[in-house]
Amino acid sequence: MTRVPSPRTDSGLERRTQYRIDDLAQAAGTTVRNIRAYQDRGLLPPAERRGRSNVYGPAHLQRLRLIAQLLNRGHTLAGIKELLDAWSDGRGLGGVLGLVAEVTGPWTDELPERLCRADLRARFGGVEDAEALAAAVRLGVLEPESEAWESFLVPNPAVLGVAARLFALGVPLQACLGHLESLRADVEGMARDFVEFSALHVFARYAGHALTDEEAAEAAASVRELRPLAQQVVNAELARALRAEAVRLLDSAVPPHLRDVLAREL
DNA sequence: CTTCTTACA
């Protein structure tokens, strides 16, 4: 209760260059105790000692955020230490951390959404389908926040939005979810191909030696750029394939006198 | 007095 905001050296802005351990903990969303623990285990570089207190910099903040991300992805502290050691071997910190953050960062720019059961029901015609609910959870479309499944996190609201739209159009939920499952397998294959392709043609030049800061920054920029590129290509190719398939279906299943009408919609 | 450290749960 007696915590007073630190009196000096802050402009009130997010990006500072000097932190006391307390400020650092708050900025990184962790605790002082954890910062110490990370330091003890060699995950966090030591602070600059200035008189009685320690001074931390932006690099420490960056590192803490990285550790938090890796922790969230299920890595252990020991595992993270191995990665960090391997990466920082013979290199500076800045660029490499940027690369890691880029690779491990969120892959959609959407904000996760949060729904209670009633919200969910409202979105799907006011009825609840226990089977579909279970399938949605299994596929990760919904993440239950409690054992009772009273509220859910929606990591990818767009997917739920599509499901709601399809449902409104009369598509059964089981069909939507089954389709998502098989679609996902195909998409994962595409992602594998793309990453392999990138590794071969874009990142090959970095192979075989320790990355310099410049190279790491460059690689981080490439990663940032490649994701939207992949999405664009997939989007364009999917549109083309959809048109081709629709035409094929039209030719085989639709009576000739209706083709012109439907073709106009494509 | 405040901050850091240590040790214990």
Place this chain on the structure above:
DNA sequence: TGTAAGCA
């Protein structure tokens, strides 16, 4: 990983 007590 939180907390309490001792140290600088």
